[in-house]
Amino acid sequence: MNECIRLEYDVDGENFASAGHASESVKRTLKQMGVSSLSVRRVAIAMYEGEINMVIHAHGGRAVAEIYPDHIDIRLEDHGPGIADISLAMQAGYSTATENIRSLGFGAGMGLPNMKKYSDDMQIESTVGEGTTVKLRVDFEE
């Protein structure tokens, strides 16, 4: 089956509380498909981290999920400041988040590392001043 379920979301950059809306909706669809709880959890965590990143660093953006029978492709697109040094940003604990953001419990420098940890493939394309696109793929169990 080449067809997929395509879900698109605007991620509101002004609102921390609404971050997680896209991953919540994707989670519902995966559960209704009967995807295993371990895979649902991996998708939820990877996607939630991506949404939060877009809120913290890029004033929001767009999340697109394409669900296939055996995997999900997630694309997170923003027009934020971009990432100057991707390999540095991938290091656990590295963050450019402000003190204000940290005081909310975010900005621990685990966003990108966690997205990598919970996905099976991750690609980052970023241009400083133009924005960032993160592509994630999570394979389902069985």
Added chain:
Amino acid sequence: MAPLKTVVLDAEKCIGCITCMRRCPTEAIRIENGKAKILYDKCINCGECVRSCKGGAKRPVYDSFDLVESYPYKIALPSPSLFGQFNNLDDPNYVIEGLLALGFDEVFEVGLAAELVTDCTKKLMEGRALNRPVISTACPAVVELILLKFHELADHLLPVYAPAKIAAKLAKKQAVERGIPADDIGIFFISPCPAKVYSLHREEVSNEKYISGVLSQSDIYFRLVEKMNKIRTPRKLGKCGYSGIGWGSSGGESNSLGLGNYIHCSGVRNVLGLLKELSDGKLDGGADFVEMNMCPGWCVGGVLNVENPFIARNRMRQLADKMRIPPATMQSYGLDENFFIWDKIPEPSTSFQLDKNRFVAMQKLMLVEEYLKKLPGIDCGACGAPTCRCHAEDVVMNGGPLDCVKMDEVKK
């Protein structure tokens, strides 16, 4: 055996408003032909529809008190919340004497069993590699909700029986040891909520295990008060202390565990919100124990109570101050963890899946997405489903055309 329906619709009283449908945490109510129908495969028996129905059309179901008479030796299991139902009660022994006067031969306080469950939980949390945060399994509606919609949290559930079942098991063991024939013993839990009626019926009554029937606090209330009023000086029969009675309200279980790093919350919306956080992994390593109760203010908020939950909570606090008995331990009852741990892990429910076959489910979900594009997304409820999405899913699952009065009016 078909599971007992512990909440039913009184169709004559139902006016077909959408209040209960809106409040249902599992989207298990539809308005069909002007009546609020319950989809039992998605119902977790939480009682939220009973609580919210203005016309009393949602009726809880429980066993009749007459059933008690059919057993030669009758044991009552009062839940801690029962003790919060009485005005000016300054001694829990009035309740115990009242139950004996009602015809029970013995009273075993569920609060006492709760103290033993606490002792067991402490040992398990010290010794075994339970997934943190450990999620309390005292509220059966929360457990059902996890098994229905939050499978990813099932391996965080505390694998220990709830206090009512432990009370029944221990009461029966002790009665048999005293020489009472097992077949003569009838054990009756007096429930504050339909969720406990349901879970104990499914696991216990229908399998002829320890509990013979589940009564309602509201059903026995007036006959119990009548007996209590005649008691001059009650004997000191109660064995439950401040710790056990605390289980009936505000985070009593967490408090009794003596943990610092725990979260507790109650009420349907709060529980759903916290489950979402847990399911996103936000509390992994962030808390040791999570206690959730579907009813506002814990078991005192269950729909089979008589009193307002916050008034009952205050009374229980006053009463607990007088119950200066230290918590019971497994050792003092000659028990170990094996008495408490689940015999088998409960199966997650597949009722939320659109099909058992993933490919078929996907085709259905694609159709749901197609229909959603046509629906206005305002979740008005006029079609009889709680959300536009639910309506789209219903049409995909059951056939028929989209039935939306707002379809042309609201352009997306």
